[in-house]
Amino acid sequence: MKKLAIIGCGGIGTYHLEHFIEYTDIELAGFCDLIPERAQSFVEKAGCGQAFTDFRVMYDTVKPDMVFICVPPYCHGDIEFETIRRGIPMFVEKPVALDLELAYQIRNEIQKKRLITAVGLQCRYASIVDDTRDFVNKHRVTFVDMVRMGGVPGVEWWRDKKRSGGQIVEQTIHNIDMVRYMIGEPVEVYTMAARGFVTDVVNYDTDDVSTTTVRFECGALGSLSTGCYATTGEAFDSRITFSARDCRLDHYILDTVNIYGLADEQAGENGLVFKGDGTMQAGGSAVTIKDKVDAGRICDRTFVDAVLTGDPSAIRSPYADAVRTMEFVMAMNKSIETGMPVKVIHN
Ligand SMILES: NC(=O)c1ccc[n+]([C@@H]2O[C@H](COP(=O)([O-])OP(=O)(O)OC[C@H]3O[C@@H](n4cnc5c(N)ncnc54)[C@H](O)[C@@H]3O)[C@@H](O)[C@H]2O)c1
Known part of the structure; x- marks a missing residue:
């Protein structure tokens, strides 16, 4: 064995x-x-x-x-x-x-x-990832809006940006990797970060919140926001929206996909399969697809x-692909440090 x-x-x-x-x-x-x-x-x-x-x-x-x-x-x-x-x-x-x-x-x-x-x-192994990639392939996405807001994790090294890389690199890398897996490579990022909201965590030395503007190779623009300032579940948020000119998809990682703007019959034409097993429903112009697997x-x-x-x-x-996602998040950190837009270089 x-x-x-x-x-x-x-x-x-x-x-x-x-x-x-x-x-x-x-x-x-x-x-x-x-x-x-x-x-x-x-x-x-x-x-x-x-x-x-x-x-x-x-x-x-x-x-x-x-x-x-x-x-x-x-x-x-x-x-x-x-x-x-x-x-x-x-x-x-x-x-x-x-x-x-x-x-x-x-x-x-x-x-x-x-x-x-x-x-x-x-997160790449969730079944709804295939549904989202299918949507992105069939509808030209103009805008990606990603949000991940949460609290400060318990492990002590996390709150020290020198050891964790900060939230973008350590945690939101999952969400950013999903964006990359679905829409393709980034070309340039411009990230701003802010501190001063999290005042009650010992040995805390990292950004509380950041927002990134990104241009993708496919031409779409994106807005990627993440924060660790939230103290209650009500203040948490996590979603990736892919917007096309006539429809939109909200991807809730490991959980649900909602597609807006596809009429029921259009959904059929667009290749979305209604399995009748309760995992996918049409409701007016919205289609909800629940994740079916344990991705981990x-x-x-x-x-x-x-x-x-x-x-x-x-x-x-594989490792080489994860390095490409590292190039994306490290460019975001570099933009925070320099206060300038940063090209994402693939080596
Ligand atoms: N994929 C995910 O969803 C996910 C979730 C949580 C954490 N992580 C990642 O996993 C990593 C670890 O996170 P964690 O929360 O488990 O941290 P942790 O601090 O709970 O555990 C890390 C362990 O590694 C040990 N360690 C460090 N250096 C070592 C060495 N040279 N030899 C042997 N042991 C060593 C530490 O003693 C510690 O027990 C981080 O990079 C984190 O981002 C991934």
């Missing part, structure tokens, strides 16, 4: 472990964290495997066939280079790095070894299956 290892036994490591525990065709062999109790707690939860505090020792001892790298944004580098050197397929949590040069070096080493990789941009489970299993079969074609976010 192929062996799986995890590096980083914190919040997202726990999320992945809950999926792996259901697998019957994989051996959960090694768990590594700088904090020994965390690695040990994974052994207990899995009911198997060994705990380590040094990933090199884990690699020497366990010799895993695949690894999930679930460390904070500022901890990438040595782990990936050693993993590539040993030829171990790797799933890396987003953001893959905080420094584009480092991400390029890792990507280039991956390409030399033709290593199977995936990145934890699991599919994301993990897709990578594991790719390693088992040697066929990576079903992976929706």
